[in-house]
Amino acid sequence: MPVVVGLWCVAGFIAIAAVAIAIGRFSRASALIYGASLLVSLAALAFGLQHLIGAGFPDMVDYPLGVPGIGAHFRLDALSAFFLVVINLGGAAASLYAIGYGRHEIAPLRVLPFFPAYLGGMNLVLLADDAFSFLVAWEFMSLTSWALVLANHRAPENVRAGYIYLVMAGFGTLSLLLAFGLLAGPDGSYAFESIRASHPVPFVAALTLLLTLLGAGSKAGLVPLHVWLPLAHPAAPSHVSALMSGVMTKVAVYGFIRIAFDLLGEPVWWWSLIVLAIGAITAVIGILYALMQRDIKRLLAYSTVENIGIVFIGLGLALAFRANKMELPAALALTAALFHVLNHSLYKSLLFFGAGAVLTATGKRSLEDLGGLIHRMPNTAIVVLIGCAAISALPPLNGFVSEWMIFQAILVGPQLPQWGLRFMVPTVGALLALSAALTAACFVKAYGVMFLGRPRTPAAEAATDADRFSLSAMFILAAFCFCAGVLPGLVIDILAPVAQSLLGARMPVQVHLPFSLAWASILPIAESRSSYNGFIILAFLVISGTFTAMFIHRFATRATRRSAIWDCGYPDPSVATQYSSSSFVMPIRRVFGATVFDVRRSLDMPRPGETRPGSFHLKVWDPVWRYFYGPVARLVLRSATVLNQLQFLTIRRYLTLVFATLILLLMVVAAWR
């Protein structure tokens, strides 16, 4: 029965979308539509969670829809249930946020119908159980989100973002289509059930994996397919950006897990080399580019690229262990990756909401125009601080827990028999550590320039805090970040059925009923023999910090005086003397500049005596554009120019072409026999 409930939720979303078309032009409609989306998301969330905790059996249902002879299959198992939870948690938070935020929408009819349809599309991808429904749902999700990217279609950069997104989405779906074609084999068994039963030959399986990496990776943002993310995610309204970054990339991860771990059967060890390498490169490149950004939403989009890289590192490790029949480490790595999926959806949504609140309050997206918001938007400042700390993998918050688990899996890496993997795993570990440290730098910069310091523009000075719906959505997500970091054992136990169903093994039970001191500490598998307890760490931090403050205030002094800034004796009233976003990352840009960035600087210094102002321009490009997409685009253009001649032939020539093709095909058939 459960899967039908899920389909009803999808139907509910579609119905809301239909209603939205009808009533979207009324001013009250926004709150109504988002409220209804919130309710349906909560229902789907509860239903997914119930299936996951209850460890229910996979449930299937067939409908005679879609392609004749195949029908439409839907199925709910632990993996889909977990992703249902992630997606609807994000969806519910975004809906709640949008009840307040949506009031500022300029053209509500361009957003309201697509928002619930988009949620419905994502939910449908998770429930699909045959290639046809999967691809239809996938494409539906892409198109609705594309429409949302173009919500503000007057800005030229949004049009460009929408175009690039459409091209990349089409490419991704094409790759997935080919992957499913390979999986289905010559018999055309498109239902996942029969794909699972068949075992493709290693070459075909490897090719399928590569195509899946391309297809799911282009949606998730793996380097070098990440270029559309930082363009498209910021273009949409902030609650949609949160969904695209925090949630839709997770659907892509789901697609990869579904194919690589479920449908493909036993992996070969060298697959994991590819996944690990791409994951590690994605993580480092993503965060390095996030650091260079001045636009807050673009920074967050690049940081999503980084987090997807971390998730794929976990998945690559899981593949490596699984290929070598090391089920327990594989369960650890997979659980870590899934935990990170959940974490990222929590804090990335939270941060996008915060960026949206700042955008509404000031109208500015560039960090260089903000500053000092901690005084004007105190509540937003608190929750965004929690989000920044969580994404920077700081204990005792949740981001640290999943990265800690991935490190534990990495430490088991040398037990792998293949030498290539043994060298790969510590390298990946070092890159992961680098990206974690750079993340902290990135979010110190983002938070410091946005919320701290002195306001850099009058708009930042006049900001006011967000409305209560937006704030409550952010506070709820921050609370989840906090709880998942302090009580990670609960999350790990909830995740256990997923690893169990995919790998046949799970991490040990974390939360034992008899209450003891070891309660709530994570114990990974026996091989790593380590443990971490976020609860105790938090307790220690709170107790020692409070104790110290009380001690000093009681026995020393609490006298405080306000005064002007000291700044070593050279205070400058101009706000431009503060460290800006670009100056903060200048050392990092210089260290990695030669190898990773495509930096163009121009310095115009007036000669002595000249009175015009000097200027300094800095543009950091993604070298992928120049070295990968540039040549590809030129090649396409050139071949299109050549093929264009086909449009201007006479009828006789066209007939000749058709005839020649026919003869050619007949000859091929003859030769084949």
Added chain:
Amino acid sequence: MALMAEIAAQAVQMLLVLAIAPLMLGITRKVKARLLRRIGPPIWQPYLDLWKLMHKEAVLAHNASWLYRTAPYLVFAATWVAAALVPTYATNLMFSWSADLIAIVALLGTGRFALALAGMDVGTAFGGIGSSREMLIASLAEPAMLLVVFTVALIAGTTQLSVIAETFIGGVGVRVSLGLALLAFVFIAVAENARIPIDNPATHLELTMVHEAMVLEYSGRHLAMIEAAAALKLMLYFSLLACLFFPFGMATKDQSEIALAIGLGSYLAKLVVLAALLPIGETAVAKMRVFRYPIFLGSAFAAAALAVFLLFVSRGGL
């Protein structure tokens, strides 16, 4: 009763690190002064400084936020907790399982995050320069640190410090890898503690400073907290060095009074030796330019990576 004793042992460690951290700072300053043919302040001077700062009025800029006022306590608490979780004189203290080596390093990261934000709070050029450089150094040090952890964990089979110390006390033979890991660890520790050649703890009013630039605006009790945290961090790295590379003398299975006394004595002796070695090293080298940091920390990374590779080689097939 056993529970009480365990809690007491943990509490002793917690207070012990707090009590002797300023002393270690005092010893390094004294040795440094003597090396420069100065008499130098008495070794208990840091206690007096802290006491004085605590009783001074705290001067805040007009636009300082609540983050600026709470950050010193958070930095202090995070560093203190991290320092208290490193095994010092005995292994297997009550809460030692609640954080492993990675978590301890990350806890220091929490402190650094708070301090870097506090440096940007008032909106000065100095604060920004300090925060920016601090995060650069942390980013470069982290991969090397992970590889050091990897080396140690590969030999001991875990990242749990107590178990590592016990394994190493048992003897692991002559290991080039451990030597390299030690080298990398020393480099990282120097960078993380803002010592020469990366940073100069004794300087002010100089564009090359990092840590001091970040905390430039602080005064009074807040500054006291930050100074105490810096002393604790130095102490933590001493303890970590002693625990990972020279764990002999530590009380392990045998938790009798004598064993604990031996552990405590040897721990203090190790600390004093390290506190004397640090200024000797510092006096021998010159402060680096900021853009030499990547080379310095890159060589730490290279040493740690070599340590891992050599470990693979010496194990052959593992």
Added chain:
Amino acid sequence: MRALSFDIAHLLAGLMLVLSFLLLYQDRITAMLNVFAMQAVALSASVAWQAVIQDAPHLLVTAAIALVVKGIVIPTALHRIVRKLGIHREIEEVIGAGLTMLVGLGLVALSILLMLPVGEKVSILVREDLAFALAVILLGLLMMITRRNAVTQIVGFMSLENGLVLAASGAKGMPLVVEFSVAFSVLIAFIVFGVFVFRIRERFDSVDVSALDRFRGERGEQP
């Protein structure tokens, strides 16, 4: 528990590798020459230790040659050259030291990957020596590629040769004649290099070998 003999051989060979890295790291010529001398001493110790554990006294001769020629004579001579030319500080790098070291790490990983799984028949000690030796050779080559200064190129070449000797000492029963001829050819090479350095200096007033490229017209008008 493994034998102490293995541990010590491992230590010495590992030391040579580390010193190769130090050569890459150094940015001053005099310091680099000292590191090179240290590597030669480590090499001779390693070979001597091989002589003891393999019970092959002729390897002691090799060790002595390495110690005298490469540990003392050549560094001293190079020091003199450097002092005469007044170039004791500068090392011009083609690519940054950080990147060079990363590439070096990759080379070490590559040599270990190549050597370790190959010879399952030979003892672990020999395999390990071969892996280290290959790494030292590759690092020597890397150093010759990434440095412009002629003196550093000599040092890179000598360090490469150290790796060859290390490889040879691990393989049992290398004839002494070969050993002598190698040492001799190295000496000849050194003399050739030395003369070469002075000639460059005379002509171009610099020991930057890119001056040669300019002379051949390869680099156009670039300064």
